Amino acid sequence: MNSMTAVILAAGRGTRMKSDIPKVLHNAAGMPLIKHVLAAVEAAGIDDICMVVGHGAEQVKACCGERYAYAVQQPQLGTGHAVQQALPYLTPGRDVLVLCGDTPLLDAATLGALRAQFAAAGADCTVLTARPADAAAYGRIVRGADGDIAAIVEYRDADDSLRAIGEVNSGVYCFRYAALTAVIDELKADNAQGELYLTDAVAAIKARGGRVSACVCADAEQIAGVNDRVQLAEAGKALWRRKARQLMADGVSILDPDSVYIDAGVSIGADTLIEPQAYIYGDTVIGSGCHIGPAVKIIDSVIGDGCDIGPFAYLRPGTRLGDKVKAGHFVEMKNAQIGNGSKVPHLSYIGDAVIGERSNIGCGTITCNYDGVHKHTTTIGDEVFVGSNSNFIAPVTVGDRASIAAGSTVTEDVPAGALAVARGRQYNSKDWARRKDPRYNKDK
Numbered sequence: 001m002n003s004m005t006a007v008i009l010a011a012g013r014g015t016r017m018k019s020d021i022p023k024v025l026h027n028a029a030g031m032p033l034i035k036h037v038l039a040a041v042e043a044a045g046i047d048d049i050c051m052v053v054g055h056g057a058e059q060v061k062a063c064c065g066e067r068y069a070y071a072v073q074q075p076q077l078g079t080g081h082a083v084q085q086a087l088p089y090l091t092p093g094r095d096v097l098v099l100c101g102d103t104p105l106l107d108a109a110t111l112g113a114l115r116a117q118f119a120a121a122g123a124d125c126t127v128l129t130a131r132p133a134d135a136a137a138y139g140r141i142v143r144g145a146d147g148d149i150a151a152i153v154e155y156r157d158a159d160d161s162l163r164a165i166g167e168v169n170s171g172v173y174c175f176r177y178a179a180l181t182a183v184i185d186e187l188k189a190d191n192a193q194g195e196l197y198l199t200d201a202v203a204a205i206k207a208r209g210g211r212v213s214a215c216v217c218a219d220a221e222q223i224a225g226v227n228d229r230v231q232l233a234e235a236g237k238a239l240w241r242r243k244a245r246q247l248m249a250d251g252v253s254i255l256d257p258d259s260v261y262i263d264a265g266v267s268i269g270a271d272t273l274i275e276p277q278a279y280i281y282g283d284t285v286i287g288s289g290c291h292i293g294p295a296v297k298i299i300d301s302v303i304g305d306g307c308d309i310g311p312f313a314y315l316r317p318g319t320r321l322g323d324k325v326k327a328g329h330f331v332e333m334k335n336a337q338i339g340n341g342s343k344v345p346h347l348s349y350i351g352d353a354v355i356g357e358r359s360n361i362g363c364g365t366i367t368c369n370y371d372g373v374h375k376h377t378t379t380i381g382d383e384v385f386v387g388s389n390s391n392f393i394a395p396v397t398v399g400d401r402a403s404i405a406a407g408s409t410v411t412e413d414v415p416a417g418a419l420a421v422a423r424g425r426q427y428n429s430k431d432w433a434r435r436k437d438p439r440y441n442k443d444k
């Protein structure tokens with residue numbers, strides 16, 4: 001296929017979001033909308049990318065990075081005006097893919113199909129269209145007698161008969177460079193919003209005798225645009241559903257796919273079982289044969305094979321579990337490395353810690369990692385037995401095969417093989433509690 005320049009429109013305010021954050025930086029399934037679009041474009045093999053930024057331009061640039069060209073649109077006078085700003089970044093003769101930064105469900109396969117259709121039709125412009133169950137406020141596709149697209153009419157400018165059209169504009173187009181540049185400066189703002197609409201380029205190309213074909217996307221979900229918070233939630237849900245389906249296809253069991261929230265970047269091995277209410281975010285990697293959940297939150301962590309997590313576990317960034325590790329119920333970990341076969345079964349906080357292999361960390365153990373100013377590390381060796389309700393005042397190190405008596409507050413290093421007892425001795429005051437109660441003092 002011909003090489004292309006992708007122009008991603010991301011300058012709009014996103015008024016309907018009612019937000020101080022630029023719309024394209026809102027997250028769907030753990031990633032800003034714009035990054036979903038960039039990922040699809042790059043996965044489609046396009047690396048010549050120009051983003052049009054305006055509202056919150058610096059924030060958008062900071063989020064996306066230096067790798068891309070940025071055209072600045074200031075003020076924002078519509079999608080056609082946005083493309084005008086990108087003209088200096090185009091290469092004469094090179095085809096142009098235009099997309100919006102607010103369509104996070106679009107994937108590389110759909111972009112590939114659009115490009116193939118564009119090439120096969122030999123058109124001057126090919127528009128990606130769809131027939132969603134609810135055509136909502138999308139621009140309507142008006143077909144001519146020849147079957148080509150004659151015009152795109154924005155919802156706000158459409159009368160009832162045009163609004164009745166079920167085929168809508170996705171906002172994604174392939175253009176021949178010459179066709180686009182011939183009409184882009186002729187756009188007029190004679191519409192309900194007083195903006196320069198890119199959609200008007202279609203009729204303008206037709207008027208010059210050009211060909212505008214449609215590539216109809218069978219899966220209408222692909223084109224869903226995010227304009228408000230309801231659509232943002234729906235897009236996130238759809239992305240999570242898609243991820244769950246892909247994981248199941250790869251051999252992961254998910255008891256209730258509608259109740260798990262697994263980000264696109266997460267990888268999970270076969271034969272792992274995910275129970276309901278699992279929130280698995282960021283760059284988390286989970287091995288095979290694990291049992292996760294229910295009600296578990298895992299962020300940017302690496303979990304080996306055969307681990308048992310939850311219920312109600314919270315693994316925060318930097319958690320690294322070896323194989324066959326247990327992080328049981330109401331266990332919180334952060335920046336913690338746990339060796340193969342070690343167990344933290346109940347009610348513990350393990351933060352800034354390194355624990356060796358086959359150690360057992362008793363119920364209610366806490367690594368006291370913060371002295372109010374700095375964070376410190378707790379280091380525990382192999383085959384250590386930590387009795388219940390122990391505290392480790394970091395920095396502190398416990399040697400291999402050491403034991404910690406239940407209820408200890410460990411402030412000093414424990415040598416390998418030693419038993420540390422770090423708690424007050426018990427003192428029993430006889431006849432204390434009920435001393436003055438005659439019912440218990442009859443014999444006196």
Ligand code: UD1
Nearest residue numbers: 009010011012076077078079100101138139169170171225
């Ligand atoms: C646009 C299309 C509509 C299509 C829909 C698909 C136009 C006129 N309408 O409508 O036919 O059905 O997308 O989702 O093109 N933007 C700029 N600068 C601007 C205005 C917008 O960069 O001056 C960017 C926005 O940041 C956004 C994208 O263009 O990423 C689309 O803008 P938006 O206002 O969401 O257009 P829609 O009303 O959804």
Ligand code: CA
Nearest residue numbers: 102225226227
């Ligand atoms: Ca939109």
